[in-house]
Amino acid sequence: MSPTIAITGAQLVDESGTREADVLIADGRIVDVGSGLAGDINVAANGQVVAPGFVDLHAHLREPGDEEAETIETGARGAALGGYTAVVAMPNTSPAIDSAAVVAQVIELAAAANLCDVHPSAAITIGRAGEQLAPMAELVRLGVRIFTDDGAGVQNERIMRSALEYAGSLSHLADGAPIVLAQHCEIESLSRGGLMHEGAWSSRLGMPGQPAEAEELMIMRDIALARLTGGRVHFQHVSTAGGVAMVRAAKEAGLPVSAEATTHHFTLDHSVCASFDSVFKVHPPLRTAVDIVAIKDGLADGTIDAIATDHAPHTSHAKDATFADAPPGMLGLETAFALANTELDLPLEEIVALMSWRPARIAGIDTRHGRPIAAGEPANLVVLDPEATWTVRGSAMASRSANTPYEGRELRGAVRHTIYNGELVVQEGTATR
Amino acid sequence: MIGGERHLLSMADLDRDDIEQLMSLTASFAEVGERSIPKVPALRGKTIAWLFYEDSTRTRLSFETAAKRLSADTMNFSVSSSSVNKGESLRDTVETITAMGVDGIVVRHRAAGAPSRVAEWVDASVINAGDGWHQHPTQSLLDLYTAREHLGDLDGKHVAIVGDIKHSRVARSNALAFATMGAQVTLVAPKTLLPTHFEGWPVNVTHNLDEVIDDLDICYLLRMQLERQADAVVPSLREFHTEFGLDVRRADRLGDALIMHPGPMNRGVEIAGEVADRPNAVITEQVANGVSVRMAVLFLLLGSGLDLVDGRRAAA
Numbered sequence: 001m002s003p004t005i006a007i008t009g010a011q012l013v014d015e016s017g018t019r020e021a022d023v024l025i026a027d028g029r030i031v032d033v034g035s036g037l038a039g040d041i042n043v044a045a046n047g048q049v050v051a052p053g054f055v056d057l058h059a060h061l062r063e064p065g066d067e068e069a070e071t072i073e074t075g076a077r078g079a080a081l082g083g084y085t086a087v088v089a090m091p092n093t094s095p096a097i098d099s100a101a102v103v104a105q106v107i108e109l110a111a112a113a114n115l116c117d118v119h120p121s122a123a124i125t126i127g128r129a130g131e132q133l134a135p136m137a138e139l140v141r142l143g144v145r146i147f148t149d150d151g152a153g154v155q156n157e158r159i160m161r162s163a164l165e166y167a168g169s170l171s172h173l174a175d176g177a178p179i180v181l182a183q184h185c186e187i188e189s190l191s192r193g194g195l196m197h198e199g200a201w202s203s204r205l206g207m208p209g210q211p212a213e214a215e216e217l218m219i220m221r222d223i224a225l226a227r228l229t230g231g232r233v234h235f236q237h238v239s240t241a242g243g244v245a246m247v248r249a250a251k252e253a254g255l256p257v258s259a260e261a262t263t264h265h266f267t268l269d270h271s272v273c274a275s276f277d278s279v280f281k282v283h284p285p286l287r288t289a290v291d292i293v294a295i296k297d298g299l300a301d302g303t304i305d306a307i308a309t310d311h312a313p314h315t316s317h318a319k320d321a322t323f324a325d326a327p328p329g330m331l332g333l334e335t336a337f338a339l340a341n342t343e344l345d346l347p348l349e350e351i352v353a354l355m356s357w358r359p360a361r362i363a364g365i366d367t368r369h370g371r372p373i374a375a376g377e378p379a380n381l382v383v384l385d386p387e388a389t390w391t392v393r394g395s396a397m398a399s400r401s402a403n404t405p406y407e408g409r410e411l412r413g414a415v416r417h418t419i420y421n422g423e424l425v426v427q428e429g430t431a432t433r
Numbered sequence: 434m435i436g437g438e439r440h441l442l443s444m445a446d447l448d449r450d451d452i453e454q455l456m457s458l459t460a461s462f463a464e465v466g467e468r469s470i471p472k473v474p475a476l477r478g479k480t481i482a483w484l485f486y487e488d489s490t491r492t493r494l495s496f497e498t499a500a501k502r503l504s505a506d507t508m509n510f511s512v513s514s515s516s517v518n519k520g521e522s523l524r525d526t527v528e529t530i531t532a533m534g535v536d537g538i539v540v541r542h543r544a545a546g547a548p549s550r551v552a553e554w555v556d557a558s559v560i561n562a563g564d565g566w567h568q569h570p571t572q573s574l575l576d577l578y579t580a581r582e583h584l585g586d587l588d589g590k591h592v593a594i595v596g597d598i599k600h601s602r603v604a605r606s607n608a609l610a611f612a613t614m615g616a617q618v619t620l621v622a623p624k625t626l627l628p629t630h631f632e633g634w635p636v637n638v639t640h641n642l643d644e645v646i647d648d649l650d651i652c653y654l655l656r657m658q659l660e661r662q663a664d665a666v667v668p669s670l671r672e673f674h675t676e677f678g679l680d681v682r683r684a685d686r687l688g689d690a691l692i693m694h695p696g697p698m699n700r701g702v703e704i705a706g707e708v709a710d711r712p713n714a715v716i717t718e719q720v721a722n723g724v725s726v727r728m729a730v731l732f733l734l735l736g737s738g739l740d741l742v743d744g745r746r747a748a749a
Binding site: 203278 | 553
């Protein structure tokens with residue numbers, strides 16, 4: 001039996017609102033919420049916030065295949081340090097997560113790490129090649145709820161239609177939970193060769209660009225396919241003002257779509273690429289100030305359901321290359337809350353909603369994550385200090401890589417403790433295992 | 434030092450005074466080039482490495498000649514026969530070269546920004562010899578020098594840069610270079626051969642060469658890559674020549690205006706074969722001036738600034 005934990009003096013934030021109370025945790029569950037509580041371990045959290053643990057819909061943990069950049073263990077540790085109790089692992093590993101064997105391997109490695117829940121998403125198509133459907137029913141039986149070819153979108157409309165229809169037939173294998181197709185929206189015939197956003201900076205820097213329309217056209221197409229099939233489409237890392245507007249219209253029309261935005265797409269614009277520093281290379285690319293405003297508006301009005309990280313570790317030797325030759329992607333797990341807290345003009349309750357119960361529902365894991373803070377609920381919690389400031393250092397992160405675009409930046413808002421399955425996996429900002 | 438920088442990466446880093454300084458030093462070195470023994474000891478003991486990741490004949494030979502005339506030692510990192518083909522990263526390659534002890538690295542790369550990346554990693558001075566579609570500052574300097582030899586001060590002069598602007602480092606460099614010297618710059622191309630955005634560019638843009646041809650002091654033609662027609666960028670090279678090429682009829686309308694081209698030319702595509710040989714076509718002069726300009730750049734970046742050139746102290 002693990003020791004009981006009492007968190008005292010904090011503001012509790014969950015879907016029901018905010019109030020001050022102590023929380024007592026035993027055997028993986030919240031056993032009491034009230035005043036004057038004490039446990040084997042007492043965590044004084046006066047002036048701090050207890051919230052349901054965060055859920056990241058979009059993390060690249062690189063294992064199997066690129067363990068030099070990240071492993072499930074190091075990624076899960078970074079997630080815990082970022083306040084996450086669950087992350088959805090992207091399937092663009094090597095080999096891709098497109099078979100029962102690889103799904104089982106990821107689940108096994110995550111259980112061994114025991115730092116947060118790692119839910120493998122699986123590829124929509126075999127090898128993410130966009131041609132033949134992955135064995136979806138078999139993978140849903142193993143617990144997969146999200147399918148995505150992330151890193152690329154499914155280019156062929158007929159395949160995407162078929163995937164939506166087939167996935168829409170599998171809920172009975174998932175206790176009624178919807179099976180979600182998460183789409184990286186990018187029409188490759190328009191974006192091919194593009195290294196950054198196509199705009200004033202790509203023109204000036206002489207770098208091939210990806211027009212916003214490459215994303216917008218696929219969002220438009222998949223909204224149409226969602227209407228045609230009734231299938232659940234989730235739009236990953238929406239980066240364009242046009243994309244936000246289309247998702248808003250689709251939701252107003254009652255279509256079953258959801259969307260996420262990454263922290264980097266509402267904090268950095270394409271002008272940073274002028275340094276040619278490949279740490280700023282990411283897909284979809286960093287866009288314009290106008291797009292940033294649209295994403296913030298989308299987060300504020302509920303058009304965008306979740307803040308995601310698109311955590312994408314790369315070794316320094318892979319990034320020590322020209323902008324053209326370096327792989328796209330940046331770290332996100334350990335900076336996400338602080339960036340949202342620093343940069344978004346939203347109440348803390350809204351930020352927690354965007355990082356906890358809303359993504360938990362999309363991932364179909366809302367029986368364990370994003371729960372109310374109440375007796376009987378699973379103890380997957382985070383303790384936040386919204387006023388603490390700290391300076392980002394890639395080398396200080398748990399990730400095996402250091403490719404953060406925020407190096408040296410001072411942020412406001414820190415994760416103090418993370419409680420996963422009733423145990424302190426992060427205590428005073430330090431991983432305990 | 435040029436403009437307070439120890440590297441030459443982009444024309445955006447140079448102001449008018451920096452360019453004037455380079456032009457006057459270029460004139461001194463042009464005089465050196467006319468001597469029976471065209472060589473000065475200004476960079477004796479300095480080592481310059483050529484790091485050319487992209488084929489280049491004229492730029493490479495021009496830099497090499499400039500370095501030899503300044504008595505520098507050079508080493509050549511030839512990409513086709515090197516560790517690059519064994520998967521070595523750019524950073525490892527650069528650190529290997531600098532470990533041998535070099536004062537300057539001249540970089541040509543197909544990727545925009547490669548010289549900027551190299552400059553972050555080394556103590557040596559880095560000179561951009563052309564990076565992707567981004568910049569080619571020594572080409573711009575030699576073009577300015579050539580133009581000024583014929584036209585004097587470029588203030589108010591009208592320069593058209595014609596052709597494949599989008600994929601051209603020369604166009605991006607020269608638009609800045611000529612505008613910095615006070616010239617009026619017009620870019621001429623169909624939209625498929627133009628960058629998508631011009632905010633902050635000191636240029637006018639037109640799709641109609643005939644609209645500006647009578648008004649020009651310089652008609653600067655860019656090399657048209659022959660593979661562009663396969664990319665649906667132009668219907669055919671013939672149509673490109675008809676609409677945007679400097680044919681005999683348009684060349685006649687130019688009068689005495691200079692015809693310039695960075696080379697290598699596609700005669701019959703961007704420029705009619707016969708036009709390239711007219712007396713107001715200064716294309717081979719551009720090549721000759723390239724050596725003197727590169728001597729000036731190497732000297733300012735790598736010399737102490739106090740070395741004797743032609744018996745007098747050089748401005749540095």
